[in-house]
Amino acid sequence: MAGELEGKVSIITGGGSGMGRSSALMFAREGAAVAIADVNDEGGEQVAAQIEDSGGNALFVHTDTSSEADVLNVVSKTVEKFGRLDSMVTAAGISYANYVEGDEATDPFLHPETATILNKPTERWQKVIDVNLTGVMLCAREAARQMVAEGHGGTIVNFSSIAAYGPSPGIMDYCVAKVGVVMLTRCFAVEFGPHGIRVNAVAPGPIDTPMTASLQRTGALQQQSGALPLGRMAQPEEVAEAVLFFTSDRSSYVTGKTLGVDGGTNTV
Amino acid sequence: MAGELEGKVSIVTGGGSGMGRSTALMFAREGSAVAIADVNDEGGEQVAAQIEDSGGNALFMHTDVSSEQDVLNVVAETAAKFGRLDSMVTAAGISYARYVEGDDETDPFLHPELATNLNKPTEAWQKVIDVNLTGVMLCAREAARQMVNEGHGGTIVNFASINAYNPSPILTDYSVSKAGVVMLTRCFAVEFGPHGIRVNAVAPGPIETPMLARVHRAQVSGGDPWGNVPLQRTAQPEEVAEAVLFLTSDRSSYVTGKTLGVDGGISTV
Numbered sequence: 399m400a401g402e403l404e405g406k407v408s409i410i411t412g413g414g415s416g417m418g419r420s421s422a423l424m425f426a427r428e429g430a431a432v433a434i435a436d437v438n439d440e441g442g443e444q445v446a447a448q449i450e451d452s453g454g455n456a457l458f459v460h461t462d463t464s465s466e467a468d469v470l471n472v473v474s475k476t477v478e479k480f481g482r483l484d485s486m487v488t489a490a491g492i493s494y495a496n497y498v499e500g501d502e503a504t505d506p507f508l509h510p511e512t513a514t515i516l517n518k519p520t521e522r523w524q525k526v527i528d529v530n531l532t533g534v535m536l537c538a539r540e541a542a543r544q545m546v547a548e549g550h551g552g553t554i555v556n557f558s559s560i561a562a563y564g565p566s567p568g569i570m571d572y573c574v575a576k577v578g579v580v581m582l583t584r585c586f587a588v589e590f591g592p593h594g595i596r597v598n599a600v601a602p603g604p605i606d607t608p609m610t611a612s613l614q615r616t617g618a619l620q621q622q623s624g625a626l627p628l629g630r631m632a633q634p635e636e637v638a639e640a641v642l643f644f645t646s647d648r649s650s651y652v653t654g655k656t657l658g659v660d661g662g663t664n665t666v
Numbered sequence: 667m668a669g670e671l672e673g674k675v676s677i678v679t680g681g682g683s684g685m686g687r688s689t690a691l692m693f694a695r696e697g698s699a700v701a702i703a704d705v706n707d708e709g710g711e712q713v714a715a716q717i718e719d720s721g722g723n724a725l726f727m728h729t730d731v732s733s734e735q736d737v738l739n740v741v742a743e744t745a746a747k748f749g750r751l752d753s754m755v756t757a758a759g760i761s762y763a764r765y766v767e768g769d770d771e772t773d774p775f776l777h778p779e780l781a782t783n784l785n786k787p788t789e790a791w792q793k794v795i796d797v798n799l800t801g802v803m804l805c806a807r808e809a810a811r812q813m814v815n816e817g818h819g820g821t822i823v824n825f826a827s828i829n830a831y832n833p834s835p836i837l838t839d840y841s842v843s844k845a846g847v848v849m850l851t852r853c854f855a856v857e858f859g860p861h862g863i864r865v866n867a868v869a870p871g872p873i874e875t876p877m878l879a880r881v882h883r884a885q886v887s888g889g890d891p892w893g894n895v896p897l898q899r900t901a902q903p904e905e906v907a908e909a910v911l912f913l914t915s916d917r918s919s920y921v922t923g924k925t926l927g928v929d930g931g932i933s934t935v
């Protein structure tokens with residue numbers, strides 16, 4: 399049986415780790431050529447190599463999604479190599495400002511006192527908004543521009559979070575960015591629907607990825623997810639399945655929606 | 667490749683028409699045995715026969731979902747015939763009180779003046795709430811009871827509507843019943859999550875089924891009535907059935923308590 403994305407071309411930001419990585423591998427298995435856009439060169443190269451090794455088509459492009467030039471670059475590199483663009487997945491994200499560098503001294507979960515609204519410096523807010531909100535806007539917009547120019551429609555799947563619905567101390571910037579992604583998704587759906595471009599989002603709950611490693615070390619994530627209706631955290635593949643659903647024709651009449659993949663977290 | 671629901675047993679209410687029918691056929695294609703519960707004997711029998719004819723397993727049970735006894739019967743009969751229950755889909759619904767009888771005089775789309783809150787009789791409200799809300803509760807509850815007893819988890823997918831979010835003056839009863847389904851879905855998800863039972867809903871927009879045909883019929887011409895839908899069209903029932911299948915299959919293993927709009931982008935949540 400042919401894969402669900404046979405002949406399609408996708409860009410996956412944050413494809414070098416966690417849920418972006420799972421989505422990239424799943425999309426490749428379903429027949430899509432995948433461009434991985436990440437600041438994480440090691441992870442991104444590794445995922446691209448893994449796809450190529452299993453007979454798929456992949457490309458890694460070092461990309462900071464908060465840089466307009468980088469985003470333009472990955473879109474044009476992808477189209478140059480694979481001839482078209484059908485799908486964008488914006489999984490790149492950070493939970494706190496120095497996240498990518500892994501600087502735990504600024505981890506709001508480990509040092510809540512430095513991360514209160516009163517104490518967190520403006521630059522950290524700015525960094526989280528730049529990557530998690532403006533970065534999503536840039537990637538979604540440039541993908542939509544390309545798809546409109548190609549004239550065949552397409553799909554965009556953004557990454558929001560349960561944090562979009564539940565204010566959480568220490569990550570005010572993150573919560574605000576993620577609720578922005580919910581509305582951005584709706585606005586894009588309205589503008590690009592007539593072009594046959596569907597735009598949806600997933601809002602993951604606690605997922606077992608490097609992003610939650612410090613929370614898992616303290617036991618906080620296990621405690622939080624144990625209290626959920628499904629009583630556990632999830633593997634990144636469980637979110638990738640929802641991303642695949644939104645990308646495939648199976649969701650042909652779904653647009654503007656944010657689906658919680660969260661074990662029953664009390665949201666909408 | 668094996669189907670996604672191989673070895674599973676499902677009940678689909680309203681399986682004799684529209685989206686319930688599409689769901690029943692799709693589930694059967696994916697390997698599930700399907701019990702069709704409907705007041706519409708002709709439609710229900712026909713769908714069951716179609717499934718059997720293509721080599722699947724099906725059962726039709728005349729069922730009024732607003733009758734507790736009927737719901738108990740269909741669950742018992744299904745478990746007796748197919749040995750278990752894994753999934754319940756509650757697609758049975760009516761858009762206005764006498765829908766099943768097809769009495770045009772009470773069609774709110776043809777006679778909006780009769781359907782305002784000031785003018786609609788209490789029985790009309792009661793009937794819509796009985797079928798669309800209490801009926802969903804009964805079916806979901808009895809399915810959950812059966813699944814808890816069997817001890818292997820399962821899924822429930824309810825049918826809400828975009829009207830759950832958008833008030834429609836001639837469809838107060840309908841809109842309220844559907845908003846209730848959204849909350850019922852969340853309440854059930856919380857209670858049954860620990861049993862491994864996931865409970866979700868779909869909220870369809872304008873879908874080309876007999877239900878929508880009545881809206882079309884009443885539409886006074888002029889302009890494209892779906893021009894405000896971002897995807898600029900209505901949808902086929904199969905497009906909703908795909909979402910029901912997603913929420914029933916293991917592909918949605920961490921999704922529960924959610925209502926997914928399948929509505930072409932109509933502004934909801």
Ligand SMILES: NC(=O)c1ccc[n+]([C@@H]2O[C@H](COP(=O)([O-])OP(=O)(O)OC[C@H]3O[C@@H](n4cnc5c(N)ncnc54)[C@H](O)[C@@H]3O)[C@@H](O)[C@H]2O)c1
Nearest residue numbers: 412415416417436437438462463490491559602605607609
């Ligand atoms: N893990 C969770 O529990 C959880 C919950 C809700 C939402 N999310 C969201 O899901 C998405 C994926 O998270 P994950 O858990 O897989 O995290 P992850 O840390 O495993 O992966 C995120 C990837 O994004 C990349 N990235 C970060 N900043 C970037 C930038 N400026 N440009 C390009 N790439 C960048 C990182 O290098 C990394 O490879 C994120 O948007 C995150 O906010 C995660």
Ligand SMILES: NC(=O)c1ccc[n+]([C@@H]2O[C@H](COP(=O)([O-])OP(=O)(O)OC[C@H]3O[C@@H](n4cnc5c(N)ncnc54)[C@H](O)[C@@H]3O)[C@@H](O)[C@H]2O)c1
Nearest residue numbers: 680683684685704705706730731758759827872873875877
């Ligand atoms: N068609 C739409 O545009 C639309 C939009 C939003 C929501 N919905 C909802 O989707 C569901 C399916 O609707 P459809 O469009 O497929 O409608 P439909 O009229 O084609 O099918 C509904 C089925 O439910 C059955 N039914 C009605 N009352 C029943 C009862 N008391 N007990 C058992 N069966 C009963 C009918 O006999 C029929 O077979 C309904 O809940 C409806 O409210 C429909």
